[in-house]
Amino acid sequence: MTAGKSLLDIRGVETYYGNIRALNGVDVSVNEGEIVALIGANGAGKSTLMMTIFGTPRARRGTITFAGTDITDLPTHEIARMRIAQSPEGRRIFPRMTVMENLQMGASLDNLKFFDEDVEKVFTLFPRLKERIAQRGGTLSGGEQQMLSIGRALMARPKLLLLDEPSLGLAPLIVKQIFDAIRELNRTQGLTVFLVEQNAFGALKLATRGYVMVNGVVTMSGTGKDLLADPEVRAAYLEGGRH
Amino acid sequence: MANIAQATREASATPFQRGIKEALYAGAISFGLFFLFIGLRTDQNIRNELILVPRWGLLAIVVGLVMLGRFVYVAYGQPFMARQKIVNVASGLLPDSVATRFFKLPYFIASLVVVGLLMVFAGSLDGIFGPALAGYMRFFRALAIIYALASVMFYFRAFIQAHFSALGIGVLVAYPIVVVVALTLISGSMAGGFQGSLKWVDNFGIQILIYVMLAWGLNIVVGLAGLLDLGYVAFYAVGAYAYALLATQLGWSFWILLPVAGIMAAFWGVMLGFPVLRLRGDYLAIVTLAFGEIIRLVLINWREVTNGAAGISGIPKVSFFGLISFNVSDPNYIAKVFGIAQSGAYYKIFLYYLILGLALLTAFVTIRLRRMPVGRAWEALREDEIACRSLGINTTTTKLTAFATGAMFGGFAGSFFAARQGFVSPESFVFLESAIILAIVVLGGMGSLVGIAVAAAVMIGGTEILREMEFLKAVFGSDFTPELYRMLLFGMAMVIVMLWKPRGFVGSREPTAFLHERKSVSSSFTKEGHG
Amino acid sequence: MQYFVQQMVNGLTLGSIYGLIAIGYTMVYGIIGMINFAHGDIFMLGAFVALIVFLTLTAMFYSVPVVVALLVMMVVAMLMTSLYNWTIEKVAYRPLRGSFRLAPLITAIGMSIALSNFVQVTQGPRNKPIPPMVSTVYNVGGISISLKQIIIVIVTVSLLALFWYLVNKTSLGRAQRACEQDRKMAALLGVDVDRTISITFIMGAALAAVAGTLFLMYYGVVAFSDGFVPGVKAFTAAVLGGIGSLPGAMLGGLLIGFIESMWSAYFSIDYKDVAAFSILAIVLIFLPSGILGRPEVEKV
């Protein structure tokens, strides 16, 4: 896959929770058409980075540029309206809304004319959701919630899709299904994906490039293949941890 | 993108331009808000029909003032405050604080001179300037006195901060004496001094101290145990009616009935506490509010016992432990015992020290309890009820003791109130009172005794001062009653102080909000999805 | 029996008004988890706006058809109270979002005090009576039903239908429910949370204004202090029906209305408010999630 021009550019970002610094000068860039994986131990700051892109919490230093626009200080909802979508950590399905309503929430307001078409696409990707169209989000199983969360993000017709640990707590078969879906989207529609994973092996195999984060800083980066082969990465994230 | 452009434009606009814009905006909104309510007034004509009286002039003035205020704030206030935070490049220091520029020796001397002059000519002011101008002069004198006192306090601020409690108690103990001596000097006679002190000791001293005591009592429930009680005035009512009924019916003395009233209030505290044990937060607040209203409605409607809305009058005065009485007709009336002139002021001063003692008792008990296991359990309960339970703390008894202790002090204050007024009626125990007491606790910083006392002095003293502003009649016309504005200003002050300092005047406790936020975020991360 | 049905009719009327106010409490509580203590005063403000509009109309025109007068009163009251509630939310509540839990409640109490006293100061402390607007009374099998009561029920039902549609079928309503369930996620999906909350306050205020107008029409009198008790009762209704639930608020309002009119009719008028407040306490203690509410996960 040829790397297009830079879509998301994160420069020297620092983020705090109160007085505690969670990100300590992060530089990451994602080019158009890529799948980029971010791996790191629990508490490294991966989810914080995903949320910082949306300005919640807000970066205290550094800049975040999306498609040439500085979005560092934009309100969260306006960032979302620039067609960045996220399936966040914990999935955050609206528990008292049906599957359909959850998908409707994903579709941005000016996008309603594509709604039927887009819903069909999501259902082809995740046929399980179609069967549960009127079920409440809170009563879905974990795997179904994950599918719904990704589906909801796709409804926005995103230029960039952020996925925070889509495989967390899921059975290997469902993980494979989800990773296949991501690959499929990237290949057929050229969707750019920025992916956080603890399942480093699967993520790096899927990714064009990868970053390794430790304690709020990026310590290593390279192509997915290189990182997979790197002895340090293997020692820290892969050996004994292969799913 | 439009937004960024707008943001940069905003930044490039001068404060003056922004001020104009904001002022127009505020003007439009306030015009919308006030158009009907200030622009028109509903009045009754001779045939008792409602008619509308236009007041466009007043409306224009109010909207104009809002615009002016907004303009000054945006154009000058905000940049000024921003400058205060910018370090001077040359000296590396922050600019002089507003306070140091405001309190300067020459100003202090000038204010002393003004006070002195106006004191000397106090008697002849009316003659020289006419009553209207003299009113202003007296107000000006009051301002000068306040400024001088504030300067002294500012100068000694480090010392005051270090010894605040001791100094505060000292000032409170000395207060009536100082007032009487000062007024004696001014009026030239002891009798005049006592007579003049009535207002100061009663309206300011006793009034504020009652609220201090009530707020300290409520503080045990809200500030320490974290149980939001919107019906605290119910216990105050129980105490007041307990004293009023038992004293008028059985003729028992205050000193016996004080503990009785406290015990009865505490009993009601437990009665209320039992059913609401499982509730938390807002729901608890509403149930306690309902409870307070129920008590008041029962007091109004149970006419056989409480005499309904008419209330109970002729409640006996407190005596000095039966030794000295404050009833003119008694053989041991204070003036007869000491062979001095009759005056109502003795009783007020006695009451002042009584409520001061009761309030200090509340503070003392609070401080002691805090160091004991039950006090620690309260504070643990406030921070985290579930952790409390898992630590083996019995939350039931912990909550009930908090309710009972708080209620008991409310009951004490109530019986004092009944004795002071000589009259009680349900009207004194409306929800508004609960709200005021709670506001004082929260504005004082929840849990800080000193902060609460300061808040009570500011809020209650402030509204009392309004009563004194008779001279405003000269400005707004003779039918202007500043008292009407008391509760309006009180409500606005509650909002403004809360916005300005959400943690209260003396909010030093660690922000639990942050802990809370973090907890809620992590729980919402984990609670959804069970796959 | 006739007497009983008569009381049912009265309760239905009263309950409709409580229900309309209760919806404002329930929506605001649902979306930001705050008891908007000043909501009762917003209701009173609505009644006062209606009063002033009524007086303006009668002063300007020789005679105005009742329907037109009522409509104008309602619309102006809705606009004005919306402006009030919008401003209050923006100025007094929004800065405290994310502060400790009691802060907005205290501010709301302060606002309530300020609002009622604002009206007292600007309009005077006395009761404000108006001549009866509608005085037709129908007699149906020995039960007297006044046109006023019919108007109240019709207005309430149609507004309820409208609001049910708004909340359940439009993207605005969906955004509101999303903010209710997970505000951060809603923002991540492009929902302007601040605007949605503002709209919620506006909607609540508009309903309270309608309730205020109907109150004025029904009782023919209003005073600055009339916000508190209906406010607390409407809150009771919201809790009784299950806070956060729109039909629940209406159901709760009706129940409170019935209980109040039955209590007054069969027991004692004096203690009708005691009954209402006792129900509030009992419901909160034994049925904290209300009749139609969802069982709340205990928030610690």
Ligand SMILES: Nc1ncnc2c1ncn2[C@@H]1O[C@H](COP(=O)(O)OP(=O)(O)O)[C@@H](O)[C@H]1O
């Ligand atoms: N809401 C929050 N408040 C305070 N600290 C937080 C919050 N969320 C995360 N943190 C802290 O920030 C750090 C990074 O967390 P996170 O971004 O969730 O890590 P990761 O996703 O890599 O596991 C951790 O130390 C975590 O404890």
Ligand SMILES: [Mg+2]
């Ligand atoms: Mg994470």
